[in-house]
Amino acid sequence: MSPHEIAITPFDGQKPGTSGLRKKVMVFRQPGYLEAFVQSVFDTQADLRGGTLVLGGDGRFFNRQAIQVILRMAAANGIARALVGRAGILSTPAASAVIRRHGAQGGLVLSASHNPGGPDGDFGIKFNIGNGGPAPESVTEAIYRRTTQIERYRVFDHHDLDLDHVSLQHINGMAVEVIDPVDDYAALQETLFDFEAIRALIRRPDFRFRFDAMHAVTGPYAKRLLVEMLGAPADAVINAEPKEDFGGHHPDPNPAHAEALYRETVLEARLDFAAASDGDGDRNMILGRGIAVSPSDSLAVLAANATLVPGYAKGLAGVARSMPTSRAADAVAAGLGIASFETPTGWKFFGNLLDAGRITLCGEESYGTSSAHVREKDGLWAVLFWLNLLAVKPGETVASLLTTHWRRFGRHYYSRHDYEAVDAGIAAAALQRLRDALPSLPGNRIGGLVVTTADDFAYTDPIDQSISTGQGLRVVCGEQARVIARLSGTGTEGATVRLYFELFEADPARQRDDVQARIAPLVDFAEHMTGLRAASGRRGPDVIT
Numbered sequence: 001m002s003p004h005e006i007a008i009t010p011f012d013g014q015k016p017g018t019s020g021l022r023k024k025v026m027v028f029r030q031p032g033y034l035e036a037f038v039q040s041v042f043d044t045q046a047d048l049r050g051g052t053l054v055l056g057g058d059g060r061f062f063n064r065q066a067i068q069v070i071l072r073m074a075a076a077n078g079i080a081r082a083l084v085g086r087a088g089i090l091s092t093p094a095a096s097a098v099i100r101r102h103g104a105q106g107g108l109v110l111s112a113s114h115n116p117g118g119p120d121g122d123f124g125i126k127f128n129i130g131n132g133g134p135a136p137e138s139v140t141e142a143i144y145r146r147t148t149q150i151e152r153y154r155v156f157d158h159h160d161l162d163l164d165h166v167s168l169q170h171i172n173g174m175a176v177e178v179i180d181p182v183d184d185y186a187a188l189q190e191t192l193f194d195f196e197a198i199r200a201l202i203r204r205p206d207f208r209f210r211f212d213a214m215h216a217v218t219g220p221y222a223k224r225l226l227v228e229m230l231g232a233p234a235d236a237v238i239n240a241e242p243k244e245d246f247g248g249h250h251p252d253p254n255p256a257h258a259e260a261l262y263r264e265t266v267l268e269a270r271l272d273f274a275a276a277s278d279g280d281g282d283r284n285m286i287l288g289r290g291i292a293v294s295p296s297d298s299l300a301v302l303a304a305n306a307t308l309v310p311g312y313a314k315g316l317a318g319v320a321r322s323m324p325t326s327r328a329a330d331a332v333a334a335g336l337g338i339a340s341f342e343t344p345t346g347w348k349f350f351g352n353l354l355d356a357g358r359i360t361l362c363g364e365e366s367y368g369t370s371s372a373h374v375r376e377k378d379g380l381w382a383v384l385f386w387l388n389l390l391a392v393k394p395g396e397t398v399a400s401l402l403t404t405h406w407r408r409f410g411r412h413y414y415s416r417h418d419y420e421a422v423d424a425g426i427a428a429a430a431l432q433r434l435r436d437a438l439p440s441l442p443g444n445r446i447g448g449l450v451v452t453t454a455d456d457f458a459y460t461d462p463i464d465q466s467i468s469t470g471q472g473l474r475v476v477c478g479e480q481a482r483v484i485a486r487l488s489g490t491g492t493e494g495a496t497v498r499l500y501f502e503l504f505e506a507d508p509a510r511q512r513d514d515v516q517a518r519i520a521p522l523v524d525f526a527e528h529m530t531g532l533r534a535a536s537g538r539r540g541p542d543v544i545t
């Protein structure tokens with residue numbers, strides 16, 4: 001049987017953002033919209049033909065329908081084998097693990113990450129390459145170019161496959177293996193961490209911990225790892241059933257959206273350790289009794305203590321962080337005498353450094369941390385890492401690990417202020433005001449600090465020399481402080497402006513928990529330079545992390 005060729009005209013705006021193509025569900029449900037993007041992937045990625053494609057998503061609304069469509073198209077485009085997570089489920093880090101373990105040529109991950117789901121929510125699709133990581137800009141650009149010229153897509157007529165049982169099925173010549181979505185991922189984690197030590201910690205009657213899967217993809221992963229393999233009580237994992245609309249919530253693990261967990265652990269100090277992960281399982285939030293771990297600090301603490309964990313016992317090749325992430329990890333790298341790298345926002349920029357063996361750990365302020373074990377950020381990996389550290393450092397708590405760390409390396413106070421769904425024109429104008437002022441800023445003062453450099457961040461990849469410009473406006477006061485402004489590349493409504501503030505305090509006697517008060521002069525400076533609040537009529541940010 002030969003495939004149907006269905007004529008289509010290009011859709012506007014199929015340009016992947018920070019992490020794949022993210023749009024409202026209703027945009028994706030327009031006839032031919034998903035197909036146009038998927039065909040553009042197949043048309044530009046020649047090595048998928050005759051190869052293996054990994055397919056799965058975070059279980060959000062439209063996940064199952066999209067998978068059936070993509071399978072029929074994959075068969076019509078000559079893909080030999082598709083590996084699909086049971087029930088269409090594969091967390092983002094699990095998809096990366098499956099691609100790598102099975103030597104697949106690539107994968108399509110269906111997710112809009114932390115964005116809300118349901119019929120009125122968001123959907124997304126991301127192409128990952130054979131190293132298991134998000135496609136680099138050269139690939140996403142080629143896919144985008146193709147979407148602007150696409151005239152037809154190829155598809156077979158075929159009934160829906162049964163995705164709910166591990167099985168081998170076929171669509172014409174293409175084998176479709178429905179696989180357990182957790183097996184490969186769990187096996188990989190077991191090679192990295194001291195499960196026996198973590199088991200002993202979790203079984204301690206005085207150790208109270210909870211993991212919130214936020215009704216998103218990590219439920220089955222957390223149940224397998226934390227409950228079945230590590231012996232946690234079943235009720236330690238909450239909101240563990242993936243739902244198409246994430247229970248009506250915003251599956252973003254931060255103090256605003258995991259509010260109850262934050263209150264119970266940080267404000268009421270009733271749990272020793274708590275964590276949450278996002279829609280597709282790549283983000284993590286770590287909390288301890290009375291304290292929240294800033295994602296930037298989390299990367300730094302993991303790097304500083306990595307040799308205590310079996311998978312990293314030999315030490316780290318280097319660390320990398322995205323530009324807006326605090327420089328806490330750089331301080332650790334300097335202390336350990338290893339390399340550190342600063343990349344643009346987006347996990348795809350870590351791929352080359354990881355493949356080249358230049359770094360072992362990497363992370364971002366946006367609640368993402370991971371290592372060379374996959375090519376994505378990995379929420380549960382970070383949770384296991386913290387548990388492993390607590391398990392092998394008897395008497396230590398999350399709070400004591402942090403204060404010891406700050407005493408040794410100094411503290412990078414850090415906060416991000418998000419202004420969401422701002423009118424795109426107002427947002428662009430606010431950033432342009434700051435951009436225009438950049439050349440005149442060095443030498444000026446912000447409070448008592450002197451601006452040393454101010455620029456629009458551009459990155460030259462140290463491995464392939466590719467250049468990415470326009471990656472965020474930064475105003476730097478030496479080692480003391482930074483103010484950064486950029487537009488989010490993951491929002492689907494208007495523009496989301498992100499303002500990032502970092503202030504360094506070396507003196508342990510002055511390292512109190514007063515982040516927002518400390519950074520207030522930096523916040524005022526940002527408003528002075530951008531006029532964002534005044535122009536948008538907002539009184540303050542929608543989300544503070």
Ligand code: G16
Pocket residue numbers: 018019112113114278282283322345346347348364366368487488489490491498
């Ligand atoms: C994605 C990217 C991250 C990025 C984050 C925020 O995460 O993978 O690298 O830091 O978005 O990006 P932006 O500031 O452009 O919104 P996720 O978890 O949404 O896939």
